[in-house]
Amino acid sequence: xxxxxxxxxxxxxxxxxxxxxxxxxxxxxxxxxxxxxxxxxxxxxxxxxxxxxxxxxxxxxxxxxxxxxxxx
Numbered sequence: 001x002x003x004x005x006x007x008x009x010x011x012x013x014x015x016x017x018x019x020x021x022x023x024x025x026x027x028x029x030x031x032x033x034x035x036x037x038x039x040x041x042x043x044x045x046x047x048x049x050x051x052x053x054x055x056x057x058x059x060x061x062x063x064x065x066x067x068x069x070x071x072x
Contacts, residue, residue: 005049011039018042019065020052028067031060 008021011034018034021027038055045051 003048006052009039009042009048011036011043013039018056018060020056026067028065029062030065031056031062034060 003023005023006020007023007026010019011017012019013036016033016035018031018039020029020031022029034056042048042051042056
């Protein structure tokens with residue numbers, strides 16, 4: 001089922017960095033130190049927004065990534 005809050009997600013297993021793009025804001029955040037199992041569970045979750053809120057948000061360090069359309 002498509003998420004109403006999560007537009008896209010990508011995972012870099014070497015760096016253990018999870019990138020999440022949000023529907024409402026269009027913003028992308030990178031979460032550091034995310035184990036591969038957590039990403040696999042997130043990807044498989046029926047309610048991705050709920051899984052994100054319960055298992056990722058406030059559990060990992062994160063940063064906002066400037067979008068490609070930002071001037072700099």
